[in-house]
Amino acid sequence: MGKPLAEIAQDLKASTQKVQLIYAFNGTGKTRLSREFKKELEKEIEAIDDDSSELSHKNILYYNAFTEDLFYWDNDLNGDEDRKLKIHPNRFTKWILEDQGQDQNIIEHFQRLTSSTVMPAFNAEYTTKDQNDQDVVVKAFSEVSFSQGSGEQIFTKIKISKGEESNLIWSVFYSLLEQVIEELNTPDPIDRSTESFDNLKYVFIDDPVSSLDENHLIQLAVDLAELIKSSDYTGERGLKFIITTHNPLFYNVLHNALNLSKRNRKDGCYLLERFEDGTFDLNVKFGDSNKSFSYHLHLKRLLEHATENNQVERYHFMLLRNLYEKTASFLGFPEWGDLLESAPGDKQGYLNRIIQFTSHSTISNEAIAEPTPQEKQMVKLLLDNLVNNYSYWKLEAQND
16 A cells, blocks of 8 residues: 655655665656655744744755756847846855855856866846946846857857756756755854754755766766765764655666665665555665666676777776675675786785775865776776676676
8 A cells, every 4th residue: 555745755754864865767756756845844844933044944955857947048039149048046046156156166067067168157247226326236146158169169148958957957056065065064053154054954856967978977976975975964963865866877876875785774775656546655675776777787888888988987987896896795705805806917906096086075176187098998907807707797698
């Protein structure tokens, strides 16, 4: 017997887990669940009867399909020249753009996610007249224009693709989340620069940027996992995160990057199902989605494609490590590094290199060197080591 979504939302709210990761097929009701959860939390907000900011009464920050509705295009239908993405501001966009001035960080996140040469530009301010007909400079951040090219070949006021638009909107949310976590990681509220987020309890993220290709989707998942891990959660006090997705790759990268399978923490991973009578069930997922989605084979194909086409990047070392960890766990090895014994060369050197590329925080300001040609070749060597020296992978190849 299933439950209505409102009861599923209550179950999520009752959990003491820092992270609850939910997989659901498209059309199951993920976005509706985020709305039901928001309604559930709104019951806790009492009428505002003091002089504090309205933002400080918020107890949830959420990203879903409705977030994108805050952004809309002015296509300049008459002149067909001055195209821009307009922002319907809310409390959060005003804080991150006007108060915190995070527009440059947003642009950096956007270009990193898309590897695009498109350059967004926020209209930071405009001049208007006051009551005395005097010029007044007003902070705006009410629209974004885009340009592309260099030198004499610069195209301005262009319209970007829907995927690029989604990436920009996610970058706004991600920059906001970075700032919120930084504020709340200051233990004493008196020492924070703002009281606006003192009552914030939950972050609900529904299917961020589904238009990304696999490479950038993995990067997004890794970045998000690092950001979540940086958020202080001690004694069941701190931000709680609920993340829903229909993408098995995104689910599994988050699952592994957040170590949700360690120490038998299995009650934070779920599969949301909808029944024919319109009710729902939230089933516990044991481990990542290998059995359901053959994620380990997908990792292998990604690594094979990258090595065959000389496209190995930093995140491929994380995929390789995940593959070693899964194989070691399945075959009963106490440590994934034990599988390196069968590889030709220096086991400790391989281990150190993989750890180097998988231990750095991707949200830090430190620059991380790109893999050298020798390191890229190492990925193929260690992938071949798994496939050629362990009968588990030979059997998988026969069954594939």
